Amino acid sequence: MLRQFAFEEITVSTGVKNLTVATFKASGGWGSAQKAQVQVLNAPIRVKLNGDSPTTTAGFVESNGSSFMLENEAEILGFRAIRDGGSDAKIQVSYLRKM
Secondary structure: OOEEEEEEEEEEOOOOOOHHHHHOEEEEOOOOOEEEEEEEEEEOOEEEEOOOOOOOOOEEEEOOOOOOEEHHHHHHHHEEEEEEOOOOEEEEEEEEOOO
16 A cells, blocks of 8 residues: 655746655655655646656646646656746645555
8 A cells, every 4th residue: 555655846937847856765764656646736737757858849738737646666757847838837746655
């Protein structure tokens, strides 16, 4: 069973953002995050999961209010986001691992 062990909120603006390694890596004798749930707030974003940088015209669009799951450590490490439009977005991320 996976449980939430960490959480962060990130502002997504005109520069490409990734997730904070220190937040989802192994700690306290436990392993790194195995999944992450992401919720998009305030404005849409563009996302890539392979480590490549999205642009304002390339990447999967996630709309304001949407949520999605990063299914493994590779997707968590490869996550990149940029805002899609004229307003900054926020993402809230819950990290899950076996405990």
